[in-house]
Amino acid sequence: MLTRGGCPKNMLSIRDALEALEGKWKLLILFSLSSGPKRFKELSKEVNGITDKILSKELKNLEINKLIKREVYDTFPPAVIYSITPHGMSLEKVMDELHLWGLSHRKKIMGK
Amino acid sequence: MLTRGGCPKNMLSIRDALEALEGKWKLLILFSLSSGPKRFKELSKEVNGITDKILSKELKNLEINKLIKREVYDTFPPAVIYSITPHGMSLEKVMDELHLWGLSHRKKIMGK
Numbered sequence: 001m002l003t004r005g006g007c008p009k010n011m012l013s014i015r016d017a018l019e020a021l022e023g024k025w026k027l028l029i030l031f032s033l034s035s036g037p038k039r040f041k042e043l044s045k046e047v048n049g050i051t052d053k054i055l056s057k058e059l060k061n062l063e064i065n066k067l068i069k070r071e072v073y074d075t076f077p078p079a080v081i082y083s084i085t086p087h088g089m090s091l092e093k094v095m096d097e098l099h100l101w102g103l104s105h106r107k108k109i110m111g112k
Numbered sequence: 113m114l115t116r117g118g119c120p121k122n123m124l125s126i127r128d129a130l131e132a133l134e135g136k137w138k139l140l141i142l143f144s145l146s147s148g149p150k151r152f153k154e155l156s157k158e159v160n161g162i163t164d165k166i167l168s169k170e171l172k173n174l175e176i177n178k179l180i181k182r183e184v185y186d187t188f189p190p191a192v193i194y195s196i197t198p199h200g201m202s203l204e205k206v207m208d209e210l211h212l213w214g215l216s217h218r219k220k221i222m223g224k
Contacts (some may be wrong), residue, residue: 011210
């Protein structure tokens, strides 16, 4: 374990990561965008349980952190498309490990 | 990438993981306990910025999720010691990946 031993320097980088990914929605939005660019309404549907207000706030925050890109296409009506950036895709290992751990946690706690 | 493709079943397990680890404190507390069992006051000092009220709440939640163990020793005064469980230690890969990603995110965003 890289982080074994509780070195304060490692805690700082974990803290940075947790601050950028805070809350239960950001990784789910990124996960949804990892399968391809999407419109707001598609994301709203795929990320079950999120309100439009929160989704809008989270998308802005993800854009500031360079994890997603927002593009406006000059169509009628104009289309706004969100896509994951290479920096966002660099979270794939984090998402993989969370996915695997989530599976084992479900078995452990929920007995499913 | 295991989770590539945004499969809804994978999203469920990521959601489970994020719910168990929600907020910016739980992983930091687990990280601190990964170096050894600690008393409340030691944790409070090591997890910089957390209030005693929040720490107490988070510890209860981590115990419910079987990620930590709380033991009371019959000394004068009684000592309460928190330690990480094997299930909590199974988050080591998640913490490792968050640590590595946090480092690269700091470089990307903060230019440090």
